[in-house]
Structures are given as structure tokens and as C-alpha cells.
Amino acid sequence: DAEITQSPRHKITETGRQVTLACHQTWNHNNMFWYRQDLGHGLRLIHYSYGVQDTNKGEVSDGYSVSRSNTEDLPLTLESAASSQTSVYFCASSVEKSTDTQYFGPGTRLTVL
Amino acid sequence: AQKVTQAQTEISVVEKEDVTLDCVYETRDTTYYLFWYKQPPSGELVFLIRRNSFDEQNEISGRYSWNFQKSTSSFNFTITASQVVDSAVYFCALEGGQNFVFGPGTRLSVLP
Numbered sequence: 001d002a003e004i005t006q007s008p009r010h011k012i013t014e015t016g017r018q019v020t021l022a023c024h025q026t027w028n029h030n031n032m033f034w035y036r037q038d039l040g041h042g043l044r045l046i047h048y049s050y051g052v053q054d055t056n057k058g059e060v061s062d063g064y065s066v067s068r069s070n071t072e073d074l075p076l077t078l079e080s081a082a083s084s085q086t087s088v089y090f091c092a093s094s095v096e097k098s099t100d101t102q103y104f105g106p107g108t109r110l111t112v113l
Numbered sequence: 114a115q116k117v118t119q120a121q122t123e124i125s126v127v128e129k130e131d132v133t134l135d136c137v138y139e140t141r142d143t144t145y146y147l148f149w150y151k152q153p154p155s156g157e158l159v160f161l162i163r164r165n166s167f168d169e170q171n172e173i174s175g176r177y178s179w180n181f182q183k184s185t186s187s188f189n190f191t192i193t194a195s196q197v198v199d200s201a202v203y204f205c206a207l208e209g210g211q212n213f214v215f216g217p218g219t220r221l222s223v224l225p
Contacts, residue, residue: 033213042117042204042215059214090158101148102213104158 003027006091006105014113019078021108023091031094032074033102034058034066036087043090049074081112115140117207117216125222126195134190134219136205142166145209147181147188152218153201161203164188195223 004025013019023032030051035043045058047066055066063085065077078085088109092102116139126132138147149161162172164181172179176193192199200223205216 035215042119042217043206044215045213048213059212088156092158101160101163103160104150106157 004091004093004103004105006089006108008108009106010109010111012111012113013081015081015083017081019081019110021076021078021089021091021110023074023076023105024072025091025093025103025105026072027093027095027103028071029093029095029103030071032068033092033094034064034074034076035090035092036060036085037090037107038087046076046089047074078110081110083112086110086112115142115207115209115212115214117205117214119203119205119216119219121219122217123220123222125224127224128197129194131191131193132195132221132223134192134203134205134221136188136190136216138186138188138205138207140207140209142209145207148206148208149179149188149190150204150206150215151201152204158204161190192221195221197223197225199223 007022033048034046037043044060046060046064047058049055049068052068068074088107090107091105094102118137145166147164151159169181178191180189202218202220204218207214
């Protein structure tokens with residue numbers, strides 16, 4: 001069955017380190033999204049991509065970057081992890097642009113010490 | 114700017130009670146979409162419904178129903194005869210243009 005996966009599911013890192021969270025979907029969806037989930041804020045959009053080589057900044061993009069070299073993957077990189085980036089990160093994908101239903105991965109819990 | 118407000122942070126009900134989760138949104142777009150997602154204790158996000166701004170018909174799906182009222186910018190979600198398995202955090206979301214905004218969520222606890 002087609003699916004969307006995230007790895008690792010849990011990660012602990014130290015302030016200042018570079019961290020990359022992986023997102024892989026097998027639906028062949030053009031559109032992929034990264035969100036962070038924090039108490040009281042719900043889900044906030046970090047970056048999104050509408051296709052290979054396309055990336056766009058979302059609401060809270062500072063300190064994060066993404067690259068889209070193929071349809072299946074949208075890795076999220078924290079250039080220099082900060083404690084404020086401790087959060088749960090969700091990746092999502094959809095067929096059409098953001099108006100379409102988004103299907104979410106299981107989430108990655110990141111702790112920055 | 115777009116905004117989604119879910120004023121109820123936490124709700125507790127006893128099984129079989131009906132419960133309504135409120136969602137109020139703000140947008141300047143004339144074309145937009147509204148969503149509800151469920152996040153059970155296991156953590157995954159489950160899509161429940163998508164509604165576009167031109168369709169104000171209420172929708173019913175089993176024990177779930179949604180009331181969309183553009184006049185009050187609300188998209189409320191009602192669970193009829195709640196069950197323990199309905200316990201979760203429920204998120205309302207708004208998409209307009211290229212922005213996708215979630216509300217802060219409402220934690221629903223259904224007690225046996």
C-alpha cells in the first residue's frame with residue numbers, strides 16, 4: 001500500500017548541531033509539506049513543495065531548509081538546532097495543491113538539548 | 114491574514130452525550146477550504162472532512178456532522194452519541210491561496 005513515512009521517529013540532539021528529518025511518500029504526490037506541532041499553536045507550516053526543484057517558505061521557516069530532488073522525498077534540515085525547535089514534526093503530501101486533502105506521516109519527535 | 118480559532122481548549126463529556134467543537138476562521142479570500150482533522154492519543158493525524166467556501170450544505174457522516182456558516186465564519190463539528198474512542202485532539206484548519214493554517218486544537222475526553 002502507498003504510504004508516507006518519517007524517520008527517525010524520535011531524535012535527541014544538541015544545540016548547534018545540524019539535523020535532517022526524512023519524509024518519504026510512495027503515492028507519487030506532487031505536493032509535500034512540513035509542519036511543526038507545539039502546544040497552544042496547533043500545526044504551523046514550515047516549508048512546502050509543489051514539485052521537484054520547487055520549495056517555498058511557510059509561516060515558520062526561519063532556521064529550516066528543504067530540498068526536493070525527486071517526487072518521493074522532502075527532507076527537512078535544521079541548520080543549527082536550537083532549543084526552540086524542540087517539537088513534533090509532521091510531513092504531509094497531497095495530489096493537488098494545498099486545497100486538496102493532505103495525508104500526514106506519523107510524526108518525528110525532536111528534542112534539542 | 115488568515116486565522117483559525119478553537120476557543121475550547123479541552124472538553125470532557127460522558128459517553129453517549131452529544132458534543133460540539135467550535136471553529137471560527139478569518140480570511141480575506143473568497144475561495145477557501147476548511148478542514149477537520151483528528152489526532153488520537155497515538156499521535157497520527159486523521160483527515161475527517163474538507164469543505165469549500167461555496168458549499169454551505171451541512172454534512173453528516175455517521176455520528177459526525179459539520180455545520181458551515183459563512184455568515185458567522187464558523188465551521189463547527191458535532192459528534193452525536195460520543196464514544197470513548199472519540200477521545201482525541203481535533204484540529205480545524207483553513208486553506209486560502211497558498212496558506213494552510215491550523216487552529217490550536219480542542220482536546221476531547223469522552224469518559225465511560
